[in-house]
Amino acid sequence: MQRDRRAPDTAALRRRLLAGAAAVALTMSASIAHAQTAPAAATPPPNVAGPDGLTPDALYLEADAASREGDVITASGADDSRVLARFRGSTLRAGEISYDLAQGVATANRRVEFTDAGGTVIFASYLELDSDMKAGVAVDLASRFANGSSLMAATAVRRSENVNELNYAIFTPCPICDAEGRPKQPSISIQAEKVVQNEELRAVLYRNAVFRLGGVPVLYLPYFAHPDPTVERASGFLVPIPSYDDGRGLSLETPYLRVISPSEDWLISPQFNTDVAPFLNLQWRRRFSNATVVARAGYTYEENFGDFDGADPDSLPDIPIEAEHRSYLLAYGRFDPEGPWRAGFTAERTSDKTLFDRYDIHDPYQDNGLYYGDRRRLISQVYAERQTLRSYFSIAAFDLQSLRVAVPNEDAPGLNEFEADGSLPFVAPLIEARWEPDGPVLGGRLRLRSTAVSLYRDNYVGSPVLRPEAIPPGSVVGLPGVDSRRISGQAEWRRTMISRAGIRWEPFVDVRADAYSVSDLPPGMGLDDETITRGRATAGLDVSYPLIRRMSDTADLILEPMAQFSASTDPDLDPSIPNEDSQTLELDQSSLFRTDRFPGYDLLEGGLRFTAGMRATMRWDEGREASLFVGRSLRDAEEPGFRVPVPDAPNLLYDPSGLATTTSDWVVQGTFAPSDRIRGWGHATIDSSGEVRRAEVSADGRWGRRNLATVSYIIDRSNPVEGPLNRNYEFVQLSGQQFIYGNWGVTVAGIADLEQDEITRSDIGLLFDDDCFRFELGWRRDNTRVRPTGPSEGIYVRLNLATFGGTGY
Incomplete structure (x- = not known):
């Protein structure tokens, strides 16, 4: 959500001015003073010294001269020196400070400078304040806040307890001096004849306000108001969001925030379109003492616009789809009472598979629950979990809605x-439990784990859920989905020992048992319902020997050879067991040495295995390093159960995991950071023939003060047969910005699909950025296949103002 528009922090300024004079009033009763204590109040504050060594009721004062005439005490500095006062973590300097004991009025004169504990600095030529904090005056006010913004006014007057007034004021969130300290014109400023902060109305009121960009007036308003900046949140319009789409035309979203209470608000954000009906977005948030509930929803009544008849060779319009109610709901709740228990829910549904794309709904795919639906999948779930230092328990149920394209239509998206x-x-339920004892068991660490899950599927799904032996050869029309239930228990013991030579030995034992109940199996197996049990026991040893060599006074080389030997019983990969949670495997430096390298429970390894690897790390200077890991695993026999049918040739099998043969894929992984401006990493799995199965490389760099770029490359070649169902991919992604002249530059971003030989998304724009005002104007093209209108292109505008926020919410 966007931040509210901010104005000069006059309330904070008022508090700091009052605090300075009030502290002077407490102890202005001595001549040339040292640390002293103010007279006792009715309820004295705790006598605890702060970082400056002073208690809250103490004042440290330095002056060249001090005098008292009747009830007026005056402290002053000689020539150009100033009086110094420190109190409550703040500092006040002035050429002269005086205090009238009878009237309770404190004044600071000549080059007044006040710095509060937060770093905000206030300058004035004259400051006056009474002890009751009912009235105050500052002349030639200039304030620099900790966030870099500045406020200046000819006079600042506190008219009453709730009203502050600034006359001939200027506020800017931008720097007013360059790097050499010379004055410069701020990029953004607001100038007003009078600014009034009314704390009772919780608003800041402007009269004759002029908005300036680079010193040039761009907007005049005789009256202007916004919420008091001391209010954390206040009702009002946020920055509008412009956009363009071939189907909607020009769009403008105008979010309005309605604050009900400090713990509840509504965001009403209608989207007005030139070519289709408006779309209403709503968001409700409520925070309780130990819970939070957020609900987003949207609605329109419109046709399902898009390209439904391809290239329109006969120049006919696209096939109209009749108007109907279209909506979405994205809600979640988190409940965190005191104690080890937590609970929550998510409710995510949409009426149309492409609703988010057609109306550019902001950030619809969020991780707000115990489980995440993944990109373009919505998840509705309820869950509860309990966690202590030694145990964890969770129970959940969830349902999914998919928005993914299964078969793209190139002619008519x-x-x-x-x-x-x-x-x-x-899925209902999904239960996970973990526990480990407080102390060591046989000198090592014991971990117990148990899981249980039930899955129910309406539609028939073949590979990769069903094993090749379970897939029927003929038609599958009308077959039900396979349902399965599983209970698993696992115990792992591991002990770490380090020899005098520095060799690290880790013996381990792992025991696991699974029980499955499977129903609605395809008829080809001659089974409908089946109960399967299996178990596996593993014993092994991890060994590593880190070696370090000092290459120079600023460089070290670390070599760490590592190996693992394990022996397991037969894993018993029964073909009746569906593969629900182990369909994908990413071999990397950490997973290569795991007992269970698959992410789930449905596939598991057994037999004799030997895994070896070497990690080399070079570190030099301060924070510069490069590392490389190479490793591989060997087994005593092949495991055909890891092979699955090729999507475009079901009679052929292939190995997407890289573990089906007696030698696994090579794992190569590295990082590099040759300077604090360049860094990168890479990862690849390479099969025995030297072909890359999967790889990903990324690098980013910075040069100059604000120039930067990021480039990444990812490839997947695990499927050996080309065809329409082949999911191999190859992408290059690039983003960056380059300043050409002063604060002006260009920005680019793009994703290239090398597999399809097309630019999937591309942005190029003109950029202005001076650290407090960022503006982008550019051209964007979107070729993603999911958009029902096909490729979309048009102008985009991005605006971010320091203190005021930017587009998007």
Whole structure:
């Protein structure tokens, strides 16, 4: 959500001015003073010294001269020196400070400078304040706040306890001096004849306000008001959000924040479009003492616009889709009472598979619960969990809605075929539990784990859920989805020992048992319902020997050879067991040495295994380093159960995991940071023939003060057969900005699909950025296949103002 528009922090300024004079009034009763204590109040504050060594009721005062005439005490500095007063973590300097004991009026004169504990600095030529904090005056006021913004006024007057007035005021969130300390014109400023802060109305009121960009007036308003900046949140309009889409035309979203209470608000954000009906977005948030609930929703009544008849060779308009109610709901709640228990829910649904794309709904895919639905999948769930230092327990149930394109239609994107919701499982319940004892067991660490899950699926799904032996050869039309239930228990013991030579030995034992109940199996196996049990026991040893060599006074080389030997019983990969949670595997430096390298429970390894690797790390100067890891695993026999049918050739099998043969893929992983301005990392798995199965490389760099760029490359070649269902991919992603003249530059961003030989998304724009005002104007093209209108292109505008926020919420 966007920040509210901010104005000069006059309330904070008032508090700091009052605090300075009030502290002077407490102890202005001596001549040339040292640390002293004010007279006792009715309820004295705790006598605890702060960082400056002073208690809250103490004042430290330095002056060249001090005198008293009747009830007036005066302290002054000689020539150009000033009086110094320190109190409550703040500092006050002035050429002269006086205090009238009878009237309770304190004044600071000549080059007044006040610095509060937060770093805000206030300058004035004259300051006056009474002891009751009912009235105050500052002349030639200039204030520099900790966030870099500045406020200046000819006079500042506190008219009453609730009203502050600034006359001929200027406020800017931008620097007013360059790097050499010379004055410069701020990029953004607000100038007003009078600014009044009314704390009772909780508002700041302007008269004859002029908004300036680079010193040039761009907007005049005889009257202008916004919420008091001392208010954390206040009702009002936020920065509007312009956008363009081929289907909607020009759009303008105008968010309005309605604050109900300090713990509740509404965000009403209608989107007005030139070519289709408006779309209403709503957001409600409520914070309780130990809970938070947030609900987002949207609604319109409109046709399902898009490209439904391809290139329109006969120049006919696209096929109209009749108007109907279209909406979405994105809600979540978190409940965190005192104690080890927590609970929550998410409710995510949309009426249309492409609703978020057609109306550019902001950030619809969020991780707000115990489980995440992933990109373009919505998840509705309820869950509860309990966590202590030695144990964890969770129980959940969830359902998924898919917005993913299953079969794209290149000619008519509006006719894309989407993944059916019935092909995704309904999960209830999903239980996980972990526990380990307080102390060591046999000198090592014991961990116990148990899980249970039930999955129900409406539609039939073959590979990769079903094993090749379970997939029927003929038609699968009308077959039900396979339901499964599983209970697993696992115990792991591991002990770490380090020899005198520095060799690290870690013997381990792992025991696991699974029980499955599977129903609605395809008829080809001759089974409908089946109960399967299996177990596996593993014993092994991890060994590593880190070696370090000093290459120079500022460089070290670390070599760490590592190896693992393990022996397991037969894993018993029964073909009746569906593969629900182990379909993908990313071999890397950490997972290569795990007992269970698959992310879930449905696939597991057994037999004899030997895994070895070497990690080399070079560190030099301060914070510069490079590292490289190379490793591989060997096994005593092949495991055909890890192979799955090729999507475009079901009679052929391939190994997406890289673990089916007696030698695993090579794992190569590295990082590099040759300077504090350049860094990167890479990861690849390479099969026995030297072909890259998967790889990802990323690097980013900075040069100059604000120039930067990031480039990444990712490739997947695990599927050996080309075809329409082949999911191999190859992408290059680039983003960066380069300043050309002063604060002016260009910005670019793009994603290239090398597999499809097209630019998926691209942005190029003109940029202005002077650290407090950022403006981008550019051209964007979106070729993502999910958009029902096909490729979209148009102008984009991004605006961010320091203190006032920016586009987007």
